[in-house]
Amino acid sequence: MIQKFLLLFLFTFLHNICFSQQEKQITKTDSLLNLSDNYINVDYKKSLQYAEEALIIAKKENNSNNKVRVYYYAAKSLVFFRQFEKASQYIEKGLQEKALKNDNLLKANYYTLQASYYSRMSLFEQQFNNLRKALTLLKSKKDIESQILTSNIYTYFADYYTELQDYKLANIYSDKSISIIEKIPINKYLSTKKIYKNKAFIYFYKSWIYLEQKNPHLAYPFIVKAYNQAVLEKIDYMALFNEIYGDYYYQTNDYKKAINFYLKAVDNKIKFGQNHANIDTKIADTYKKIGNSNNEIYYLKRAEDRRKIDQKEYNKIIRNELNRIVVKKNIEKKESYNKITIITLAFCILLIVLILRIRIVRKRKRGIIIEREKEIEELQQKVTDTFSELNELAKENSPHFWGRFQEIHPYFVQKLLKINPNLKTSELTLCAYIYLGFSNKEIAEYTFKAIRTIENNRYNLRKKINLNSTEDLTVWLRKYIDETS
Known part of the structure; x- marks a missing residue:
């Protein structure tokens, strides 16, 4: 009897220890994710750091509910830092987690984040399709987070149509977004996690649409709302709000104020590790307006130097990412053995044949040029090659076209x-x-x-x-x- 009692006591004691440790682990994961959320738009490095710490624990636990949330937070910060390859991997891993199947809100968050990723990659059709999928998932949901996310999605649609210069549709979607977000009580809005809070950016995009249409006076009330909302939410990444103020003052010919806000935007972008060549160009143009040629030349040169570096880095990122996407699609389609697989494989084979053909033609032409030893023919052949290459890239709507054109x-x-x-x-x-x-x-x-x-x-x-x-x-x-x- 005593032995049974001792065994039962020992079992209960060990069980409580294990359960307590597991509870602490889960609590620590939640705590790290809360910290990651708190640093969104404040310090993305710390947000990423806490998310990756949480990921280590979540993987050890093999807890799908935790992993799917951790992947999202980590990917969100990685997209901000333009680390697209790793961000895409985390998004794909998150979308494959079992816990996501029955969570339409989190799945909609993933599709929206993936749409942002596609937008940064200039894959606008994929961006549009993902936004539609996210919106479909939220149709029947009435909770505060779903309403806020729906409002955010409408703003992303407005951004999409602004890029296409379809300002009529851009304004329609922007107004839908504002209508939804302003119906939500401010105390309920502020009580949600930062991954949902986008109200300041919703006002920002509305003002941006008006400024794109050269209507600064219509833009101004939304600029003020955007800035004040950003302050209320204690957003540290204020570059966009300072820049939009600069654009407003530029269009209303108050060039000194424009420069002041542009410089604030540049400082903030530097703090967050973001490029600022575009704002430098705006500063140069503003100095030109007030006749300060020295500063105009300085900022033009700085913008051009930065743009060359950024363009080179961007081309490399885009090239690697597009290649990775093609490889991923090929693998998926090989496994399914459907019609799309055949088309994709045919495309890949055609691409390989084309590359080999170009190389063979180049070698053959170089051999003829060396054999004939005529410098004039060599130069003419190079011109022909590059022109033909550009034409082929243009006709194929190749992602390499723009980078190659600038090299030539x-x-x-x-x-x-x-x-x-x-x-x-x-x-x-x-x-x-x-x-x-x-x-x-x-x-x-x-x-x-x-x-x-x-x-x-x-x-x-x-x-x-x-x-x-x-x-x-x-x-x-x-x-x-x-x-x-």
């Missing part, structure tokens, strides 16, 4: 930005297509866009570079680029 025409972007520093990458890419002699129909075909869209983009581009309606854009562009090279 290193002063192209610099010269166009001298005319208008606010030209977007999409507009500069359109200039490249026009420079190469493609028609509107061909550009539409290669980029999978409507001819009408290309015509509108072309019209907007003419306005931005102040080109007379009587001048031919293609002729002017070639003359301007070639004569000043």
